[in-house]
Amino acid sequence: MNDFFRLESLVMQFGGLTAVNDFSISIEPGELVGLIGPNGAGKTTVFNMITGFLTPTSGRVLWQGEDITGLPVHQITARGIARTFQNIRLFTDMTVLENVMVSFHHKIRSRFWKAMLGMPSHGREEQRIREEAYGFLQELNLAHLADEKAGSLAYGQQRRLEIARALATYPKLLLLDEPAAGMNPQETMELAGLVREIRKRHGLTIFLIEHDMKFVMGLCERIKVLDYGISIAEGTPEEIQTNPDVIKAYLGEPKHA
Numbered sequence: 001m002n003d004f005f006r007l008e009s010l011v012m013q014f015g016g017l018t019a020v021n022d023f024s025i026s027i028e029p030g031e032l033v034g035l036i037g038p039n040g041a042g043k044t045t046v047f048n049m050i051t052g053f054l055t056p057t058s059g060r061v062l063w064q065g066e067d068i069t070g071l072p073v074h075q076i077t078a079r080g081i082a083r084t085f086q087n088i089r090l091f092t093d094m095t096v097l098e099n100v101m102v103s104f105h106h107k108i109r110s111r112f113w114k115a116m117l118g119m120p121s122h123g124r125e126e127q128r129i130r131e132e133a134y135g136f137l138q139e140l141n142l143a144h145l146a147d148e149k150a151g152s153l154a155y156g157q158q159r160r161l162e163i164a165r166a167l168a169t170y171p172k173l174l175l176l177d178e179p180a181a182g183m184n185p186q187e188t189m190e191l192a193g194l195v196r197e198i199r200k201r202h203g204l205t206i207f208l209i210e211h212d213m214k215f216v217m218g219l220c221e222r223i224k225v226l227d228y229g230i231s232i233a234e235g236t237p238e239e240i241q242t243n244p245d246v247i248k249a250y251l252g253e254p255k256h257a
């Protein structure tokens with residue numbers, strides 16, 4: 001048992017549907033853990049319960065020794081948990097750089113008051129935020145697109161921009177929901193390298209959902225498998241690939257002639 005990050009018996013019911021049932025996991029600082037499972041297995045629902053988008057029907061989310069179950073989204077972000085979304089959520093009419101700058105909103109609020117009071121640090125602070133935001137774009141290989149509208153980027157670039165935005169909240173735990181979705185094999189391979197780099201540089205712990213098995217198996221140290229809301233396996237990539245329950249969940253029962 002660790003005190004860093006633990007999910008205890010999470011349950012999420014939507015009316016008569018139990019989307020997630022008795023889900024538990026404990027993640028150590030610095031780990032890179034994958035969450036896989038067939039469509040509709042409940043993976044995004046787990047992320048929504050961690051990040052405050054959904055309040056679990058029962059169970060607890062424990063983060064650095066604190067019970068954060070059901071806290072509002074902004075309070076969870078402020079505690080160092082950030083995420084990206086399966087359906088990309090960018091401000092498409094804003095520039096790539098502005099999209100990252102928005103993530104500094106807590107700082108921007110103080111900037112706003114300083115500007116109102118005509119305090120001199122306003123310009124300097126804006127410049128600092130701009131430089132920091134640009135630094136995150138460089139890390140995600142997007143700096144050359146800083147002044148483009150976010151909506152004009154290719155799909156894979158938008159996914160990387162989502163990660164840059166999440167990093168700009170200075171998280172300790174980063175949740176990535178299908179980061180490689182819609183990417184070609186080359187982009188997916190580059191993304192795996194970027195994920196490794198940002199983990200190292202920022203001392204991150206990463207929990208990710210992904211359907212691309214090559215990506216998951218090559219990147220994650222440990223994998224959890226959900227099927228119909230129930231956790232059916234947990235182990236190393238090698239253990240998961242040879243687990244009969246996992247094979248059955250993905251391929252269905254073997255057909256008998």
Ligand SMILES: Nc1ncnc2c1ncn2[C@@H]1O[C@H](COP(=O)(O)OP(=O)(O)OP(=O)(O)O)[C@@H](O)[C@H]1O
Pocket residue numbers: 014017019037038039040041042043044045046086
């Ligand atoms: N807000 C909601 N209201 C009602 N049902 C929901 C809601 N969110 C999810 N569900 C249902 O819960 C189940 C799990 O959905 P979820 O999106 O968590 O699955 P998933 O494993 O992330 O799937 P995918 O791989 O297709 O993204 C599905 O049957 C889904 O229809």
